[in-house]
Each structure stands twice: as C-alpha cells, then as structure tokens.
Amino acid sequence: MPTPLTLIATITALPGQEAAVEAGLRLLVAPSQAEAGCLQYNLHRHQDNPARFxxxxxxxxxxxxxxxxxxxxxxxxxxxxxxLLAKVEQQPMQRIL
Incomplete structure (x- = not known):
C-alpha cells in the first residue's frame, strides 16, 4: 500500500484581497474532502499574517x-x-513516523 502524500499549500493574497481569497478557498474545502483519495483537506489562516493561508x-x-x-x-x-494571489508555495511531504 502506498504511503499517503501530505501537501502543505501556502497561499498569500494580494493586499486588500484577503476576504476574496478566503471565500474562494472556503469553496474548495467540502468538494475536495469528498474526493476519492482525499484523507484530509483543511484550511488555516496564519496568525501573524492575515493574507497568508x-x-x-x-x-x-x-x-x-x-x-x-x-x-x-x-x-x-x-x-x-x-x-488575487501574490504567491503560492507547495510543500509535498511523506509522513515517516
């Protein structure tokens, strides 16, 4: 059985676009969680920068x-x-423990 793949995607909104980007990201959660092969899909906002998710x-x-x-x-x-995005960073990882 293959090891699950973890992805941390960090999305940074352009100044003044935080609410619109958050709304768009929220629309991704439920349908993504319902996809075959999805084990986790959760949205977070950074505490120190409200433009980063x-x-x-x-x-x-x-x-x-x-x-x-x-x-x-x-x-x-x-x-x-x-x-509306300033930057998107993706960090693919595999759990080892």
Whole structure:
C-alpha cells in the first residue's frame, strides 16, 4: 500500500484581497474532502499574517493529488482567484513516523 502524500499549500493574497481569497478557498474545502483519495483537506489562516493561508492536505497517493488538481472546483479557484494571489508555495511531504 502506498504511503499517503501530505501537501502543505501556502497561499498569500494580494493586499486588500484577503476576504476574496478566503471565500474562494472556503469553496474548495467540502468538494475536495469528498474526493476519492482525499484523507484530509483543511484550511488555516496564519496568525501573524492575515493574507497568508495554508491548506493542509493529505492524499492517498500522488495520483489522487493529481486528480484533485484537475477537478472543476480546483480549476475554478484558479480562474476566479488566481489574479488575487501574490504567491503560492507547495510543500509535498511523506509522513515517516
């Protein structure tokens, strides 16, 4: 059985776009959690910077993550909020303990 893949995606909104980006990210949570292969998908806001959000994700495997990135809700977020983002950082990880 493959080791689950954890992804920490840190999304930084442009100044003044924090509320719109948060609203768009919130729309991703429920449909992403319902996807086959999704083990965890939770949205967080950084305490020290309200423009920074982190999505803590865990997927059954890399194929499940790849499928997620092709879903309508994921692609819609990119179309509706992509121009509102200053930066997106992705840290893929595998749990070892």
């Amino acid at each position: 982190s999505m803590i994700e865990q997927w059954q495997d890399a194929a499940a993550l790849s499928a997620h990135q092709q879903t309508a809700h994921f692609l819609t977020f990119g179309k509706t909020c992509g121009a």
